[in-house]
Amino acid sequence: MSTFHSTVTRREFMKGLGLAGAGVGAASLTSPAFHDLDELLSSPSYNKRPWWVKSREIGNPTTDIDWSMMDGSFDQRLEAHHIHTHALYIGFDEMEALESQNKRANEELANMKANVPGYSHPTYALDKASPGGPTKTWTGSKKVKSPEELGVPRWQGSPEENSKLLHAATRLWGASQIGISTVDSNSKKMHFKYLKTGSEGLLGREWPPPLTVSKEFKWVNEDVGYENTTSITLPGNKQMYLIGIVTPMSKELWRRSPSIFKNIANGTRGLRNGPLAQGPHAFLYGLGYHYYTHMSDGNDPISSPAACIMGGAAEMARQDNFCFTPEDGSCVGTFAAWTDIPLAPEAPIDAGMFKFCATCGKCAEFCPSNSISREKEPTWEIPLSRGKERVYHFPGKKAYWCDGDTCHLYYAYNAGGCGICYGTCSFNVDTSAMIHKLSKGMISTVPLFNGFLFNISKSFGYGVVPPEEMESWWDLSLPSLGSDTSIEAWDIGYNK
Ligand code: SF4
Ligand code: SF4
Structure with missing residues (x-):
């Protein structure tokens, strides 16, 4: 066969x-x-990927990593969403003035009142009504009975069986992909020392902020992790597994960047957060194990794209704020979770996407703040920003370094944010079309044609839609939750 x-x-x-x-x-x-x-x-039967997606060695993604450059001391309070971080580059007075003007919200309201395309009254209301968001249940609710309470032994599946269960359950609750890696002494170095902890925009002059605002993360000599008012922890006494979780976002909404549609697009990554936190928490508790996540980059102690890349769910992109998957391209939300149920680690993937970035650079070409690197090749060296060291990046990966400070200053303080890089990425295409299956196969197998394919992608007209056409989103008849999830199951689940 x-x-x-x-x-x-x-x-x-x-x-x-x-x-x-x-x-x-x-x-x-x-x-x-x-x-x-x-x-x-070589991917296992419970995680079939398109044929052009190659498996690499465990622990060896297409992004080169130098573990000796990491030490687990990254302080996520310094990531580039905070007043404090921006102020290190432009000063507190300018930053606090920007914050106090409420410029973006006021401009969006003014645009709505003027009926600017992309800011219509229904679009504005849809954004304000968007559900979803991070959960606040690091250890989950105990809404199911444990094996002990049921009077049965703890579930004892093989790592492969357990991985199969987790893939099927998370897919059921809204993940498009998950990737699994073993937590070891190296990957512990990717974990943060402090969390952003839902405090976006709030960390200002007071430094360090109280631990009740930005919690400390610790590995503890316990069998079970916990959260209290000043810290979140994972158990150091158990073999833990890191799970990178990918959720689909609406490509058509991202194509309407920048506008209110972009705000709604960003929210679509959280539409599945509740089920994807509560479901596995309870499911694994019912089998006798533990699961930890807030389904939130600000509240979880690792870069979620890193978790997805190490577990083989995604590859890193030139715009290194996001990673992308062969199925969903750039329009994905990424999250991280940890568990103590024995799992089979999965190999990082190579779909030729990170390599494609070398000859593409479309996101850098269209970035209005020039934040995305235009380098021909990724580098180990983190560039300076405004002549100063970038405190918001941590070393150890060979990347195209996107300037998170200049990017965030642009999108946080202008109407409609930005998001052009998501909307315009060459992989933000209708994957179900035959031409894109062919193109993606070529990208993976014949990198020599990448420049040619980049020009094709431009001539197809993919990318952000013109401002005057923004409101055409309401005329589309899109699948449930705004994205075509059939593209995530390569054989639609029936080609055994
Ligand atoms: S969101 Fe906009 S400003 Fe930021 S990197 Fe993307 S294109 Fe550039
Ligand atoms: S637009 Fe091109 S260079 Fe940028 S992330 Fe997408 S594929 Fe990579």
Whole structure:
């Protein structure tokens, strides 16, 4: 039986490239990649990915990592959303003036009253009404009975069986992908020392802020982690597993950046937060284990894209504030969770996406604040910002460093925010179209064509929609929760 199980057959793919039947010349360029297609299909049955998604070695993502450059001391209170951090670059007076003017909210209200496209009254109301957001249940509610209470032994599945259960359960509750990695002495160094703790915009002149505002994160010599008023903890006595969780966001909303639609787009990553926190918390408690997450970057002690990349759910992007997946592209929300149920670690992926960024650079071209690196290659060195060291980045990855300070200053204080990089990313395409399956296969297997594909993506007109067409979103008939989740199950679940 052929394991070339995509809905695009090998012959269709070759034909799409105009290479079917070719033996030399152009086709020979592809031969190293096509030799081993069947070998690429190494993902487990419970986590089938498109055929062009290659598995790498455990712990070795397409982003180079130097663990010796990390020490677990990153202070997330200094990340680039805070008055305090911006003030290190532009001064407290200017920062506090910006905050006190309430400029963005006032401009958005004025635009709504003037019926500017993208700020209509219904669009404005939809944004204010958007549900979702972080949960406040690090250890979850105990709404189910434990095995002890049920009078049965704790569930004892193999790591692979347990991974299968977690994949199926999280998919049911709204994840498009999860990626699993083992917490070891290296990955402990990626954890933060302090949390942002839901205090966005609040950390100002007082430094350090009280731990009741920004909690400390600690590994403790216990079997079970906990949260109190000043800290959150994970158990150091148990083997823990890190789970990167990806949720889909609406591509069509992101294409309407910047506008109120962009605000709504950003909120779509949280539509599934409640079920994705409460469900696994209770499910694993019912099996006799523990699960920890707030489903929030500000309240959880790690960079969620890093968790997704290490567990094989995603690759890092040039715009290194986000990572992207082969299925959903740039329009994904990412979250992290931890558990003590034994799981099978998953290999980081290579879908050619991070490599594609080297020849693309579309997000950098369209970034209005010039925050996205235009370097040809990623670097270990973190660039300066306004001549000063960037306190909001931590070293140890070879990246295109996006300036979080200049980016946030732009989008936090202008009507409609920004989000152009999400909306315009070359991977923000309708993945179900055949041409995109072919293109993504080419990106993965024949990087030589990446420049050509970038130009094709531009000529297709993908990217943000013109301002005058913003309100056309209301005319679309989009799937439930605003995104096509069928693209996340490569075989739609039935191609066993
Ligand atoms: S959100 Fe806007 S300003 Fe920030 S990096 Fe993206 S394009 Fe640039
Ligand atoms: S627009 Fe291009 S360079 Fe930027 S993240 Fe997307 S693929 Fe990478």
